[in-house]
Amino acid sequence: MGKNLWARRNFLKKSSIIALGTAFTNHSMAKALNSFAINKSELGVANKPKAPITAIVLGAGGRGNVYSKYGLKFPDELKVVGVAEPVEFRRKRFSEEYQIPEKNQWVTWEHVFENKKLADVLIITTPDRLHHGCAMAGLNGGYDILLEKAIGMNWEEVNDILQLSKKKDSIVGICHVLRYSSYFRQLKDVVDSGVLGELLSIEHTEKLSMDHYMHSFIRGYYRNSKEAAPMLLAKSCHDLDILRWIIGKPCKYVSSFGSQTVFIKENAPEGSTMRCTDCPIEAECHMSALKRYTREKDGLHHLVIEDYEDATILRALKEGPFGKCAWRCDNDTIDHQVVNMEFEDQITASFTLGFSPVYGRTTIVNGSLGCIIGKLYEGFEVHDIRTGEATVYNSQIPQHLMSGHGGGDFGLMYDFVRAVRSQDPTMLSSSLEESVESHLIGYKAEESRHKIKTMEVNMASYI
Ligand SMILES: NC(=O)c1ccc[n+]([C@@H]2O[C@H](COP(=O)([O-])OP(=O)(O)OC[C@H]3O[C@@H](n4cnc5c(N)ncnc54)[C@H](O)[C@@H]3O)[C@@H](O)[C@H]2O)c1
Structure with missing residues (x-):
């Protein structure tokens, strides 16, 4: 998102051409957010269930803790x-x-399944x-x-x-x-409202911060x-x-290109060693693990250590994956990738993935009568081709909601609990059936990248 756009946004804000939350109309979570803003406790009271849904968590790491916290906030529900x-x-x-x-x-x-069924749901937050x-x-x-993605x-x-899941008629929420x-819900509501005219294309990007890319995709579990x-x-x-959901039509074709070119052994800085803990050039290296974990004390939860004492951190860096030289890990992940898609009705979409000091998700939606340009966590503008006017949506969620992914973690749990309680998967926007096509697009994109070939995406043949 260029600085100019945000300067313009501020101008528009000052000019009062601004709409806040006006697109929150159709979604149960949106209503929940609104009630939440009024009085947090009303949320539970209004729909008080007879008994909470019971859950077993498989994998009590980062995500397992995030979803379980819903039960601490709303013990009547989970x-x-x-x-x-x-x-x-x-x-x-x-357990405590x-x-x-x-x-x-x-x-x-595996041990959970040595018992008869012990709860209503499983929260699966183990590694992929x-x-x-x-x-x-x-x-x-x-x-x-x-189920985590x-x-x-x-x-x-x-x-x-x-x-x-179809055979067992079970609810599976992804x-x-x-x-x-709130950002993507508003954005989809604007697209669905028809103000953009005929939907033509979407340009979407996700850029990871260097720290995120380094800990997850060079040294960490996804490498x-x-x-x-x-x-x-x-x-x-x-x-x-998100692209499939906003477009609301099946994807027909996909092609993709991308490679791993930066953090490979051939590019390792001269004089560097296998680990930052004994590397003579560590002090001047921007990928230094010592800099991040011992000096800046950032991202320590990735190290899987019981306490954050200096000696414990150092031992983890000397012995574990997070102290390895960023150019000498066993990573095979791409560092830049582009995916091109054609959906039904000749709607096109492109997605670019990589790392950058200017990180985050940006989205441009082009229609015959206007466009949306936005950045997650900041908001978006809707421009009208005919009048040249723009409307700004800032997608703010109430501060006290305290939920990650722009309110998404809370919204998912809110809808999942209700879908299970009513045994109605349609109450969940990300049911398994709704979610699988995007995975098929992803696997076909990977096949395209390896085969250097455009792939057909034929979801209908699997349903
Ligand atoms: N939806 C999102 O935005 C989002 C964000 C981050 C991660 N994820 C996904 O969530 C999942 C978990 O990621 P995380 O960041 O919480 O990782 P994590 O490493 O913090 O948690 C995973 C936990 O699973 C445990 N585990 C490993 N083997 C196990 C086994 N045999 N039985 C039970 N538990 C086992 C690990 O010890 C760990 O505590 C991954 O699939 C990841 O891709 C999703």
């Missing part, structure tokens, strides 16, 4: 009654926080490579499921889960949390295709999903 987590200190902390009895604390997800096993066992065990490591895994963010889904899926199935 109660966490079990956890499977191999890291002992995480399992213990989580949610008062989970010892018999419902398991070291690994375990999603398929957890979800298939959960569906066979009769659970409804909240990426749904599976490849299309075959995704399709297995889709087919079994954590495509951006669908629930290697044996451990995690390809970056386009692991990071950006959100973005493909």
Whole structure:
């Protein structure tokens, strides 16, 4: 997003050509946000259920904790009654926080299924490579499921889960949390309102900060295709999903290009060593792990350590993946990628993924009568071709909502709980059936990138 645009936005704000929240009309979460803004407690009181939905969390890491917190805020709606987590200190902390009895604390997800069904739902927040096993066992065990993205490591895994969920008639919610963010909900409402005329194309980008790219895709869990889904899926199935959701029509063709060119052994700085902890040029290196974790004390939660004492951090950097030289890891992820898509009715979309000091998600939607130009967390403008006028949406959510992904984490849980309670998957915008096509686009894009060939995306053949 260029500075000029935001200067113009400020001008428009001052000129009072501004609409705040006017597009919040159709969504249950939007209504929830509005009630939340008035009185947080009213949210629970208005729809007070007879008993909370019970949940077992598989993987009590970052995301497992985020979703479970909903139960602490709204105990009438959700109660966490079990956890499977191999890291002992995480399992213990989580169990204490949610008062989970010892018999419902398991070291690994497989142990959960040695018992009969113990709860209404499973919250699956294990690493990507375990999603398929957890979800298939959960569906066979009769659970409804909240499943983190990426749904599976490849299309075959995704399709297995889709087919079994249909057979079992289970609710499976996918954590495509951006669908629930106030920013994208407003943006979709504007597109659906028809003010842009005929929808022609979307240009969407996601740029990661260097820190994010470094800890997740160079040194961390998503660095290697044996451990995690390809970056386009692991990071950006959100973005493909948002494009499919906004366009609201099937994707027909996809092509993609992209490579890993920067953080490879051949580019390692002269004189560097395998680890930052003994590297003679560490002090002048912008990718130094010591700089980030010991001097700036940033991103420490990625290290999976029990405490943040200096000696513990240093030991993790000497022995674990997060102290390795950024050019000498076993990463095979792309560092830049472009995906081009054609949807039904000749609507086109492009998506660009990479890292940049100027990071975030930007979206331009082009219609026959106008366009939207916006940046997640900041807002968007709607420009009218005929009048030259613009309307600004700032997509602010109430500060006290305290929910990540622009309100998306809260919105997902709000709708998921209601969908399970009413046994109605249509109350959930990111049900499995609604979400799988974006994964198919992603896997076909990867196939295109490897084969240097345009691929057909034929979702209809799987439903
Ligand atoms: N929706 C989003 O915006 C979003 C954001 C970040 C991550 N994710 C996804 O969420 C998932 C979890 O990511 P995270 O950031 O919470 O990672 P994390 O590493 O913080 O948490 C994963 C947890 O699973 C545990 N685990 C490993 N093996 C296990 C096993 N056999 N049984 C049970 N638990 C096991 C790990 O010890 C860890 O605590 C990933 O699939 C990731 O792609 C989604």
